[in-house]
Amino acid sequence: MVINNKKIKLLLILILSIVGVYIGFEYILPLFIPFILAYLIAAAILPVVRFLYRRIRMPKIFGGIISLGILGTGFGWILCYLVDLLLKQLTVLLRNLPIYLSVLGSFMDRFSEGCDKFFGIQLGTVQSFIYSNFDGLLVIVKNKIIPVITTRSINLLIGIVGFAGIILIVLVSVLLLVKDEDQYSESFKNSFFYQEIHIVTGKLSEMGIAYLKTQAIMLGLIGAVCTVGLLLIHNKYALLIGIAIGIFDAFPILGSGLILVPWGIIEIINKDLYSGAILLTVYLCCQLIRQFLEPKLLGSRIGIKPVYTLMSMYAGVNLFGFAGFILGPIGLVIVTTIVKECKERLVITKEM
Template sequence: MGKPSKKQKKILLIVGITGVVYVGFKYLLPLVIPFLAAYLFAICLKPSAAWIQKNLYINLKGKKRYLPIGIIGGLEFLVILILAGVGVYFGVEKICREITLLSDNLPVWIENLDYWMTGQCHSLENAFGLEPNCLVRLVREILAGLKVKIKETAMPFLMINSMTVVSYTVKVMIVGVIIFLGTILSLQEMESLKQRRQNSIFWKEYDMIGCRLMQAGRAFVKTQGTILLLTMFLCALGLWILKNPYYIILGIFIGLLDALPVFGTGTILIPWAIIDFVRGNFASGAVLIALYLICYFMREFLEAKIMGNQMGLTPLESLVSLYVGWQLFGLLGFILGPIGLILIEDIIEAYENKEFTT
C-alpha cells in the first residue's frame, strides 16, 4: 500500500479531529460541565476576591493574617446568589400582581367568548335549517367531554412526572453544591492549577481550548443579551401599537419566554393572532404575525451575525454550525456547534503549522 497523499492526510486529519471533538462533547463534557462552570465563576470572582484579601487582614503577633481567597470568593458567591434571589422574588411578585390584574378580566373574556360561540352556532343553525340550540348543546357537550378527558389525562401525567421533577430538583441542588465548592477550591488552587497547566506537555492545547471557551462564552452572552433586549423592545412596541394596556409587562414576558429553550415568541403571538383572526380582528392578527416574523428572523440573523463576528466565523459558517450542533446535541448544540467548529479549525491549522510539536 502506497504512502498517503497530501489530500488523504488532510481528510484523515479532519475526520480524526472532528471525531475527537464530537466524542469529547458527547461523552466527556457532561462529566466536567460543573467543574468548568466552577472554574469560570472562580475566574470572574478572582479580581474582587484578591482585592478584598489584600486589603482585609488582621495583625497577629506582628504578622499580617489574610483570609483565604477561597473563603472570600465563596462569600461573594453567596452574596450574588442572595441578590439574584431577591431580584427573582420581586420580579415574580410583580408578575403575580400583573397576572392577578389580568385575571380580573378573565370572567369578562370568557363571557364574551361564550357569547361569540353561541352567536356562531345560531348562525350555522339558521343557515342550514337545523333545530334551534342543537349546535350550542353539541359544543357544550364537546367542551364538557374535553374537560373530563383533560382531567383524566392530567392526573396520571402529574403523578408520573412528579417523581421526575423531584429527582431533577435533587440533581440540580447537588450540581449547585458541587459548583459552589468547586468555585471555592478553584480560587484557592488557581495558581497551582495554572502552574500545572503551564508545565504540561499539552499546555498549548489547554491554552487554545481555554481561550476559545472564554471567547465563545462572551459571544454567547453578548448575543443572547442583545436578542433579549431587542425582542422585549419590539414586542412592547408592537403591543403599544395595538394599544394593549399591558404592553410593557407582556413585552418583557414574551422576551423572556423567547430566551428559554423550546419556547419562543410564537408560543404567545401565534395563538393570539389566530384568536384575533377568528374574532374578525384582522388588523390586530396581522400585526401580531408580522411581529412574530420580525422577532424570528431578527433572532436567526443576529445569532449568526454577532456570534460569527465574535468567534471568527462567517455568518454562513455560524448558521451551519448552529444547525448541525442542534441536530447533534439538541438545544445545547446552539453553543457547542460554533465552539466545535472553531476548535476543529484551530486544531487543524495548529497541526498543519506544527504548533503542537514538542
C-alpha cells in the same frame, strides 16, 4: 503525493475532531457540567477574592465565601422577586378565571354557530357535538393525564433533591478552586497539552464574549421592534411587554411566535384587523432579525461565516436538543481551531 498525504491527514483530523466533539458533548460533558459551572463562577468571583487578599490579607477561602454570599443573595433576591410576581399574576388569573371561562364559552357558542352556517347544517349541531364529547374529554383527563401529572410531580420532587445536591457540589468546588487557584493554574500551565488546550479555550472564551454581546444586541433590537409595534396598537404596557417578548425570544424552542402569533390571530378573530396585522408583522420582523442578523453578528465576531454558524446551530439543536443551540457553535469553534492548528503545523513540518 505529499499534497495528497497532507489532504488525507487533514481529512482524518477533521473526522476525528467531529467524532471527538460529538462524543465529548454527548457522553463526557454531562459528567463535568457541575465542575465547569464551578469554574465559571470561580473565575467570576476571583477578582474580588484577589482584591480582598491584597488589601486586607483575607484568606482566599473566606473571600470566596463572602463573594459567593453576595452573589447568592443577589441571585436569590431576583429569583424571589420573579416568583412573587408570578404568584401575584397567577392569583389574578385564578380570580378572573370564571370571567375568562364565560368569555371562552361565548366564543365557542359563536364559533359553533359560525360552523353551522358555513357548512349549511342545522343550528346547534356543532355545539351539541362539542358538549357531548366534553364528558369523554374529562374521562381522559381523569384516567390518563392526571396520573401522568402525579408521576411527573414525584419525579420532579426527586429531581429537586438531586439538583440541591448538585448545587452543593458546585459551591464546594468553587471554594476549593478559589482556595488553591495558584496551584491549579501552575499545574495546568506545566501540563503536557497546555499549549493546545490554551489555543482552543482562548478561542472559546472569545466566542463566549461574542455570543453574549450578540444576544444583548438581539435583545435590544427585538425588544425595540416589539415595543414600537405595541405602541402602534396603543398598548398601555408596550415597553414592559416588548422587553419581556425580547427576552422570551432568546429561547430558540420558545421564541416570540408563541406570544405574538396567537395574540395576532385573536385580534383578527375579534375583527381588529389593524392590531392583528401589526402583531403578525412584528413577529415576521423578529424572525428576520433572528434568522439573518444573529448568524452574521456571531459569525463575524468569531471568524466563521454566518451560514456555517447557522448550520452549526441547526445541527446542534437536532443532535443535542435545546442545549445544542449553544453547543453547536462551540463544537464548530473547537473543530475549526483544531483543524487550523494542525494545518499550520503540517505546513511548518513540510518546510523544515
